[in-house]
Amino acid sequence: MKLLDYKKTSFLKSYVNISDIDIQYGIEIAFIGYSNSGKSTVINTLTKQKKISRSSKTPGRTQLINFFEIVPNFRIVDLPGYGYANAPLLIREKWQKNTYDYLKKRNQIKGFVFLMDIRYPFKKLDYIIIDIAKKRNTSILVLLNKCDKLKKYQQKIQFNKAFKELQFLLNSFEIELFSSFKKIGIKKLKFQLNNWYNQYTILNN
Numbered sequence: 301m302k303l304l305d306y307k308k309t310s311f312l313k314s315y316v317n318i319s320d321i322d323i324q325y326g327i328e329i330a331f332i333g334y335s336n337s338g339k340s341t342v343i344n345t346l347t348k349q350k351k352i353s354r355s356s357k358t359p360g361r362t363q364l365i366n367f368f369e370i371v372p373n374f375r376i377v378d379l380p381g382y383g384y385a386n387a388p389l390l391i392r393e394k395w396q397k398n399t400y401d402y403l404k405k406r407n408q409i410k411g412f413v414f415l416m417d418i419r420y421p422f423k424k425l426d427y428i429i430i431d432i433a434k435k436r437n438t439s440i441l442v443l444l445n446k447c448d449k450l451k452k453y454q455q456k457i458q459f460n461k462a463f464k465e466l467q468f469l470l471n472s473f474e475i476e477l478f479s480s481f482k483k484i485g486i487k488k489l490k491f492q493l494n495n496w497y498n499q500y501t502i503l504n505n
């Protein structure tokens with residue numbers, strides 16, 4: 301199994317609309333979740349690059365579909381978060397439609413890294429993403445993010461609850477506690493990304 305060096309990740313390209321995406325080769329992993337759930341920060345943590353992806357205290361930071369290349373033919377994609385309440389409704393709807401369209405239609409997606417704030421999991425729009433993953437039959441890693449905000453025993457309770465809910469909703473999934481601030485869960489994230497990449501290379505060689 302080839303282990304990837306995530307520090308070598310580089311920015312590839314940004315797009316406003318999915319219809320503009322002109323990369324057809326290789327595969328990609330989509331990072332998705334509510335606005336402010338910590339997607340861009342996870343990508344910075346994974347790649348050990350503080351500013352590869354723009355993160356912010358203000359929700360709605362990521363407004364484009366941003367592609368990063370780990371190695372040729374293997375990309376991660378940072379998406380605008382859904383459910384950002386302060387954006388004008390029209391803009392919000394456009395972002396959301398954009399994101400859902402991309403997640404539903406894009407063949408190159410081989411995995412979802414799906415983030416939920418461990419304190420407030422399974423909000424309304426999260427179910428839409430889980431449903432898309434199920435319908436596509438796409439492999440999903442759920443990160444219960446910002447676990448540094450809870451005590452150990454609370455983390456366990458939230459983990460068990462989420463595990464049960466996911467078991468009810470999906471046939472298969474992976475789940476892990478995550479914190480960019482405390483560097484928790486990174487091993488699992490790398491392991492899953494390595495798996496996805498290796499499955500692709502086995503199939504294509």
Ligand SMILES: Nc1nc2c(ncn2[C@@H]2O[C@H](COP(=O)(O)OP(=O)(O)OP(=O)(O)O)[C@@H](O)[C@H]2O)c(=O)[nH]1
Binds near residue numbers: 333335
């Ligand atoms: N406590 C805690 N806060 C975090 C963690 N990761 C990110 N944050 C904070 O959460 C906020 C949002 O982080 P982003 O990475 O910009 O979130 P995002 O999901 O990319 O947001 P959008 O681009 O709006 O979709 C920032 O204030 C981060 O500092 C974490 O592990 N723990």
Ligand SMILES: [Mg+2]
Binds near residue numbers: 341
């Ligand atoms: Mg972001």
